[in-house]
Amino acid sequence: MDYDRYDRIRAVQWQGDHLRLLDQRLLPQEERWIDCTSAAQVTQAIKDLAVRGAPAIGIAAAWGVVLAAKQGEPLVPALAMLRAARPTAVNLMWALDRMKARIDAGADAAALEREAQAIQDEDLAANRHMGELGAGLIAPQSGVLTHCNTGSLATSGFGTALGVIRAGVASGRIEQVYAGETRPWQQGARLTMWELVRDGIPAKLIADSAASHLMRSGAVQWVIVGADRIAANGDTANKIGTYQLAIAARHHGVKFMVVAPSSTVDMATASGEDIEIELRESAELLSVAGRRTVVEGADAWNPVFDVTPADLIDAIVTERGVIERPTTLAMQAMFGR
Amino acid sequence: MDYDRYDRIRAVQWQGDHLRLLDQRLLPQEERWIDCTSAAQVTQAIKDLAVRGAPAIGIAAAWGVVLAAKQGEPLVPALAMLRAARPTAVNLMWALDRMKARIDAGADAAALEREAQAIQDEDLAANRHMGELGAGLIAPQSGVLTHCNTGSLATSGFGTALGVIRAGVASGRIEQVYAGETRPWQQGARLTMWELVRDGIPAKLIADSAASHLMRSGAVQWVIVGADRIAANGDTANKIGTYQLAIAARHHGVKFMVVAPSSTVDMATASGEDIEIELRESAELLSVAGRRTVVEGADAWNPVFDVTPADLIDAIVTERGVIERPTTLAMQAMFGR
Numbered sequence: 001m002d003y004d005r006y007d008r009i010r011a012v013q014w015q016g017d018h019l020r021l022l023d024q025r026l027l028p029q030e031e032r033w034i035d036c037t038s039a040a041q042v043t044q045a046i047k048d049l050a051v052r053g054a055p056a057i058g059i060a061a062a063w064g065v066v067l068a069a070k071q072g073e074p075l076v077p078a079l080a081m082l083r084a085a086r087p088t089a090v091n092l093m094w095a096l097d098r099m100k101a102r103i104d105a106g107a108d109a110a111a112l113e114r115e116a117q118a119i120q121d122e123d124l125a126a127n128r129h130m131g132e133l134g135a136g137l138i139a140p141q142s143g144v145l146t147h148c149n150t151g152s153l154a155t156s157g158f159g160t161a162l163g164v165i166r167a168g169v170a171s172g173r174i175e176q177v178y179a180g181e182t183r184p185w186q187q188g189a190r191l192t193m194w195e196l197v198r199d200g201i202p203a204k205l206i207a208d209s210a211a212s213h214l215m216r217s218g219a220v221q222w223v224i225v226g227a228d229r230i231a232a233n234g235d236t237a238n239k240i241g242t243y244q245l246a247i248a249a250r251h252h253g254v255k256f257m258v259v260a261p262s263s264t265v266d267m268a269t270a271s272g273e274d275i276e277i278e279l280r281e282s283a284e285l286l287s288v289a290g291r292r293t294v295v296e297g298a299d300a301w302n303p304v305f306d307v308t309p310a311d312l313i314d315a316i317v318t319e320r321g322v323i324e325r326p327t328t329l330a331m332q333a334m335f336g337r
Numbered sequence: 338m339d340y341d342r343y344d345r346i347r348a349v350q351w352q353g354d355h356l357r358l359l360d361q362r363l364l365p366q367e368e369r370w371i372d373c374t375s376a377a378q379v380t381q382a383i384k385d386l387a388v389r390g391a392p393a394i395g396i397a398a399a400w401g402v403v404l405a406a407k408q409g410e411p412l413v414p415a416l417a418m419l420r421a422a423r424p425t426a427v428n429l430m431w432a433l434d435r436m437k438a439r440i441d442a443g444a445d446a447a448a449l450e451r452e453a454q455a456i457q458d459e460d461l462a463a464n465r466h467m468g469e470l471g472a473g474l475i476a477p478q479s480g481v482l483t484h485c486n487t488g489s490l491a492t493s494g495f496g497t498a499l500g501v502i503r504a505g506v507a508s509g510r511i512e513q514v515y516a517g518e519t520r521p522w523q524q525g526a527r528l529t530m531w532e533l534v535r536d537g538i539p540a541k542l543i544a545d546s547a548a549s550h551l552m553r554s555g556a557v558q559w560v561i562v563g564a565d566r567i568a569a570n571g572d573t574a575n576k577i578g579t580y581q582l583a584i585a586a587r588h589h590g591v592k593f594m595v596v597a598p599s600s601t602v603d604m605a606t607a608s609g610e611d612i613e614i615e616l617r618e619s620a621e622l623l624s625v626a627g628r629r630t631v632v633e634g635a636d637a638w639n640p641v642f643d644v645t646p647a648d649l650i651d652a653i654v655t656e657r658g659v660i661e662r663p664t665t666l667a668m669q670a671m672f673g674r
Contacts, residue, residue: 028630028631028632029629178638180546181520181622182546183518183520183544183545183546184544186625186630189622189623189630189631190631190632193631193632193635194631194632196635197632197633197634197635198632203635203636204636204637204638205619205622205623205631205635205636205637205638206622206637206638206639207520207521207545207577207578207622207639208520208544208545208546208578209517209519209520209545209546209577209578209581209582210577210578210581210638210639210640210643211581212580212581212584212643213577213580213581213614213640213643213644214638216580216643240544240546240547240550241544241545241546241547243549243550243553244546244548244549244550244585245546247549247584247585247588248581248584248585251584251588277550282542285518285526285542285543285544286526286542288523288625291628292366293365293523293526293527294365294526294527294530294531294542295365295527295531295534295535296534297534298530298533298534298540298542299540299541299542300541300542300543301515301541301542301543301547302543302544302547303547303550306547306549306550306553307550
């Protein structure tokens with residue numbers, strides 16, 4: 001399958017001595033790159049959402065550790081600083097744990113560089129494999145709806161949910177893609193549409209609140225989303241709005257698929273109730289594109305993730321395989337305890 | 338009850354020889370008024386969304402007929418022009434039918450002016466009455482979620498759903514209000530928050546996609562919305578996103594209330610399937626606040642209303658009374674055939 005046609009974007013690029021990040025806050029208006037030469041800069045880029053998407057955050061953090069090692073910084077504080085950059089995505093913790101294991105084993109900067117590269121390369125391979133697994137679940141001539149951005153920008157490349165969509169389009173199973181705007185940051189509008197248009201994939205943007213009306217029209221057979229953390233029972237934390245889509249999908253008999261590398265699975269978290277949900281500033285909702293849209297004195301409630309219970313999920317796709325109708329037992333069988 | 342404290346905004350003002358409309362596209366940044374001296378200008382203001390909200394559109398259109406009469410314009414074409422300004426809101430048709438009945442009975446401009454004033458006055462009285470009826474359904478210490486703008490800006494004053502919220506706050510039943518942004522026009526963010534902050538009502542803005550997460554938290558007991566058209570079986574057309582809220586409310590055991598004057602009820606439309614849903618330009622989704630946010634070449638699907646089936650509605654409140662769990666029989670008993 002001609003996947004390369006659908007995999008031409010690399011948002012996290014190691015340059016041998018520094019890390020280049022495509023600033024996702026400025027897309028699609030501007031393609032500006034940020035050069036990070038220290039772990040502190042990488043931490044800031046994660047905090048500021050210049051780099052976003054659970055897998056991409058993990059990969060960037062791994063390169064942050066390499067930068068600290070190359071500069072002779074103490075690595076324990078660097079790990080702690082990077083770990084604290086975002087609370088919800090478990091890939092960040094997973095990547096840093098993997099780097100820490102190498103540090104504890106006495107790895108030098110060159111060995112850490114190889115480890116970070118392995119994390120990045122494995123993520124890309126996982127995405128391509130997940131793409132095939134997920135697309136295999138989709139019937140020909142399907143329409144699908146996705147949320148947020150889970151594409152090349154959010155990963156090492158190809159994407160998780162968007163990887164399944166790319167593979168589904170490449171194999172002729174998916175005929176039409178709908179992308180939710182994903183307020184307040186508009187990742188769907190700004191980033192996913194950017195990727196889909198670049199790839200020439202038939203796509204339409206919708207308001208997040210139009211999803212149920214779309215489902216009722218019969219235009220979509222699957223909702224396909226990524227994940228920031230998957231608990232041991234299959235409960236899935238992902239971008240705010242995912243839970244609402246899962247409820248709507250079940251109501252309409254539309255199937256719901258979660259696509260994420262196994263590094264997103266957190267078997268130490270029993271259920272979604274134990275997942276910390278990041279609450280961000282009101283200001284993100286009170287302004288749009290830097291312009292105040294809401295009256296002065298107004299307040300907002302701005303949770304940026306939510307939890308979709310496992311019983312609303314039809315399939316969890318990781319590079320290790322597909323779990324349909326996830327349960328703790330099925331999760332344990334694939335991911336251990 | 339001190340309703341006047343919560344009823345200080347008049348967005349549609351007859352000035353004796355022209356109609357003043359508060360331009361709702363510019364709020365909350367700017368309070369600019371539009372002076373209409375002809376039916377054509379009123380039509381344009383409705384088309385351009387300078388005036389919006391089903392009852393306000395009907396009232397403005399009635400004044401448009403008065404302007405045509407005062408200018409000696411032929412009234413049949415004026416009625417047709419005004420009627421075609423927006424397709425979904427039935428109040429527009431209702432108000433114009435009422436004006437047409439007076440025209441057919443030989444009314445002069447002065448009589449038409451009295452009729453338009455009656456339409457406007459009756460709307461305000463209906464809103465106050467609906468406020469009491471709706472608030473009576475709400476238990477003390479409740480939190481409520483609303484969508485779009487259904488307040489003084491959308492009506493002659495006080496509001497429909499927002500009128501119930503005002504009455505609920507005034508009577509101490511409602512402690513916290515949440516307002517959905519209501520993409521793409523942001524009526525909730527721009528207009529409802531403007532009204533709530535002016536009234537000193539405790540309110541928080543949320544992203545439309547955060548509604549389910551909010552409901553799961555237990556913070557809201559009722560979703561309260563307006564309507565653009567209520568069919569004979571209780572199916573309700575309203576702002577895009579309403580249907581999604583109704584599905585989420587039912588999923589969480591949150592109650593769902595529709596508030597609208599009886600002029601919104603269209604017994605000639607059997608069910609929601611017969612309601613025309615206005616599809617607007619992609620451009621409204623591709624830009625935010627006049628700035629392009631989506632890559633060039635992208636397409637969008639922009640339905641601006643949806644239909645909530647009666648079986649997801651716990652109460653329809655009109656000035657004639659409350660219908661719980663609406664059915665065609667109950668609707669016929671209250672509204673005739």
